Amino acid sequence: MGKDLKGKELGTGLSQRKDKKYSARYVAKSGKRIEKYFNTLPEARNWLADAKYEDSHSTTGITSTVTVETWFNYWYDNIIVDLSPNTRRNYKERYNINIKPVIGNMCMSDVKPMHCKKVLNDMLDTYAGSTIRQTYIAMGTMFRSAVMNDVISKHPMDGVRYTKPVRSASDHRVLSIEEQQKFLEVAKSSHNYYQYALILETGLRTGEIIGLTWDCIDWDKHTLTVNKTLEFRHKQHIWRAGPPKTSTSYRTIPLTKRAYELLLELKERRKTQKLSEELSQTLTFTDRKTGQSSSLTLSDLVFINFRTGMPAKNSSYDTHLYKLCEVAKIPPFCMHTLRHTYATRAIECGMQPKILQKLLGHSSIQTTMDTYVHVTDTSMAKAIQLFEVNNSQFSN
Numbered sequence: 001m002g003k004d005l006k007g008k009e010l011g012t013g014l015s016q017r018k019d020k021k022y023s024a025r026y027v028a029k030s031g032k033r034i035e036k037y038f039n040t041l042p043e044a045r046n047w048l049a050d051a052k053y054e055d056s057h058s059t060t061g062i063t064s065t066v067t068v069e070t071w072f073n074y075w076y077d078n079i080i081v082d083l084s085p086n087t088r089r090n091y092k093e094r095y096n097i098n099i100k101p102v103i104g105n106m107c108m109s110d111v112k113p114m115h116c117k118k119v120l121n122d123m124l125d126t127y128a129g130s131t132i133r134q135t136y137i138a139m140g141t142m143f144r145s146a147v148m149n150d151v152i153s154k155h156p157m158d159g160v161r162y163t164k165p166v167r168s169a170s171d172h173r174v175l176s177i178e179e180q181q182k183f184l185e186v187a188k189s190s191h192n193y194y195q196y197a198l199i200l201e202t203g204l205r206t207g208e209i210i211g212l213t214w215d216c217i218d219w220d221k222h223t224l225t226v227n228k229t230l231e232f233r234h235k236q237h238i239w240r241a242g243p244p245k246t247s248t249s250y251r252t253i254p255l256t257k258r259a260y261e262l263l264l265e266l267k268e269r270r271k272t273q274k275l276s277e278e279l280s281q282t283l284t285f286t287d288r289k290t291g292q293s294s295s296l297t298l299s300d301l302v303f304i305n306f307r308t309g310m311p312a313k314n315s316s317y318d319t320h321l322y323k324l325c326e327v328a329k330i331p332p333f334c335m336h337t338l339r340h341t342y343a344t345r346a347i348e349c350g351m352q353p354k355i356l357q358k359l360l361g362h363s364s365i366q367t368t369m370d371t372y373v374h375v376t377d378t379s380m381a382k383a384i385q386l387f388e389v390n391n392s393q394f395s396n
Contacts, residue, residue, distance in 0.1 A: 002014045002015030002023070003015060004016040005018070005020065013026050014041070021038060022037065022043070023044070024047050024051075026048060026051065026052050028063075028065070036065075051063065051064075063108075063151065064152050066151075068104050068105070068111060069105065071108050075142055076091070076095075084243065084244075084246070090134055091141070094138040095138060095139075098119060098122070099135065099138065102115065102122060111152075112156055113156055113157060113160050116157045119135065123135060124164055129162070132162045136160075143155055143156055143157055172337070172340055173333045173334070175330075175333065175337065179331075180341060183325070183330060184196070185328070191306040191307075194262050194303070195303055200342050201255075201259035201342070202255070202259055203339050203342035203343060203359055203360050205249075205361075206317065206335045207230060208244065210229070210301075210311055211228045212301065212303065213297075213300040213301055214267075214300055222254060223255060224253045224255055225251070225252045225253075226249060226253070229242050229245070230283075230296065232313040234313075239298070239311065242285045243289075244361065245361070246288075246363055247363075248361055248362060250361070251359070251361045253359055266302060274306065275299070279298040279299040280297075280298070282298075283295065283298070318335055321334065321335060343360060353369055356368055
């Protein structure tokens with residue numbers, strides 16, 4: 001039994017400190033001692049009753065009294081396991097580097113908007129707007145899940161916004177028709193030409209190109225199926241297979257005549273290509289759609305590095321692209337620019353946005369239009385010409 005400063009008994013788990021604040025404490029099912037301080041005795045009693053009830057009725061041991069660190073680890077290990085490896089990695093990096101130092105040791109129930117805002121404010125001087133946005137999303141998603149699972153009653157980021165500008169969709173690099181022609185002409189002498197040309201014909205992501213296997217090509221139906229990805233993890237120095245980015249990224253794409261020809265040429269070249277003994281390894285991953293284990297054998301890959309006989313690493317593509325741009329005398333761009341360019345060319349050719357959404361594997365039409373479709377000078381000129389022709393009949 002605890003007592004107040006006058007010696008009056010307050011009850012089990014309650015006491016008054018010398019600074020006149022009231023302490024409420026109990027030992028959770030996990031064995032951890034939980035303690036909080038309040039200005040009034042009723043506040044302390046109410047919190048203690050609620051916390052003990054919540055702890056005794058929780059099946060996971062996760063309550064509002066646990067720290068942000070404890071909740072993040074539970075959320076990461078048990079709730080978001082079905083997200084893509086890249087998304088989970090980004091969440092973990094942003095938590096460990098930016099969120100944890102500020103609020104990691106705080107009780108979930110104690111986190112307020114001002115604490116979340118401090119996480120973002122501390123990043124203003126040293127981080128790009130896009131990284132601050134990633135942190136905002138990671139923190140918001142983590143706390144939203146806590147609300148949904150009744151760990152906390154209110155989202156602590158309500159009203160919190162980030163202010164540093166994020167690069168707009170219009171800032172993303174897209175090749176003009178002239179640049180695309182110059183690039184492809186120079187790239188023909190490159191051993192990576194087929195990868196670059198195929199993305200411009202299909203809009204595949206880099207990981208989807210790297211993870212493409214021959215069994216995904218239907219030669220009779222002239223289609224290509226996307227059902228896995230592959231990437232090289234430099235820190236662990238390993239290849240990692242995984243499912244497509246989202247459930248809507250699983251898709252079957254009708255091949256253009258040029259795409260079909262590229263794949264046929266690749267199949268013929270494979271007969272004389274160097275193949276590493278390491279290609280015999282088989283990588284396993286969990287299929288997002290079925291929840292079952294799937295596998296990828298490296299020897300089945302469509303694209304193999306001509307020097308090493310192994311798959312080409314993600315980062316090596318961008319390095320090679322910069323060199324080709326220098327030869328072609330066009331501004332440098334990264335691998336993802338080819339996907340942006342594919343989407344923009346498709347819209348310029350009159351493709352319906354909903355069809356393009358399916359081809360790109362987007363769950364939202366807004367993502368397709370706002371992020372991947374760009375208005376070029378050529379398309380604007382054509383639009384004005386079309387307007388001029390159609391409008392002239394009403395002007396005379």
